[in-house]
Amino acid sequence: MHLCSIHNKQYSKPPSTRALLLPQPAPCLFESNTLKTLRAFSVLNSSPPSLETRSFLVPTSPEQHSTRSLTKYSLQKGKRKSVKAVIRRFFRLDWGIWIRPKCGRHKKIYTKSWRRRRRLRQHVFTNSTQSWLLDTMVTKYWRRPKYYPDDPYNPYHKREEYPTTRRTPQIPVVAS
The missing domain is CATH 4.10.410 (Factor Xa Inhibitor)
Structure with missing residues (x-):
């Protein structure tokens, strides 16, 4: 009985406040008002405005690529380095x-x-x-x-058991 009354109170909210609870789509970075909001952002705010309206349910493309930190040209001699x-x-x-x-x-x-x-x-x-x-x-x-x-x-270090990768000639076995 107690749980039903809680659920009834939860669903009795007006539709305008329920719409505010839904996640908002991420703002487009190319809009003209984004620059204005970033300029108005102050140190007193806890987070930038783009993070407050960002939805974590919207799939995003991966932005980080895997790196293997291979140095092709070193700073000292310009040589390639091993990982x-x-x-x-x-x-x-x-x-x-x-x-x-x-x-x-x-x-x-x-x-x-x-x-x-x-x-x-x-x-x-x-x-x-x-x-x-x-x-x-x-x-x-x-x-x-x-x-x-x-x-x-x-x-x-040698791979002599396969005929295609053999480097030394195989000694023929004579059947007696």
């Missing part, structure tokens, strides 16, 4: 593919089974589009093969 996040997160094998560890491998290990923990220790390949993108984000130095002593990735 440090790529060097820190990925590793390039000699045959051109980039590898990365699986995400979440250090998170909540106590809740994961031993098989899942073993899978998370493995690395995954990036696809060809991602490899091309990562190649453009680093300099020639990082695309060149590197030789480290006791490299754990040494067996994976």
Whole structure:
């Protein structure tokens, strides 16, 4: 009974006040009176007038584009710079593919089974589009093969198991 009386009071408002509660469309920036309202805006107001009348229900187009902070020309020497996040997160094998560890491998290990923990220790390949993108984000130095002593990735730097990517000739096996 009490709830019905509240609802009746809410709907008994005149239509003119109900229309004020609806969200107003965002004002056009090219109107002539926008400049006047911005000039009249003072420091005493809590927010600019465009934010007060803006509707958050109206879909807006995304204005921010993703950036990868690639420096094509440095300020000192005018050279291209590598993106440090790529060097820190990925590793390039000699045959051109980039590898990365699986995400979440250090998170909540106590809740994961031993098989899942073993899978998370493995690395995954990036696809060809991602490899091309990562190649453009680093300099020639990082695309060149590197030789480290006791490299754990040494067996994976060659791709000799496929005939199309084989570099050394295969020794024919003679059946006896």
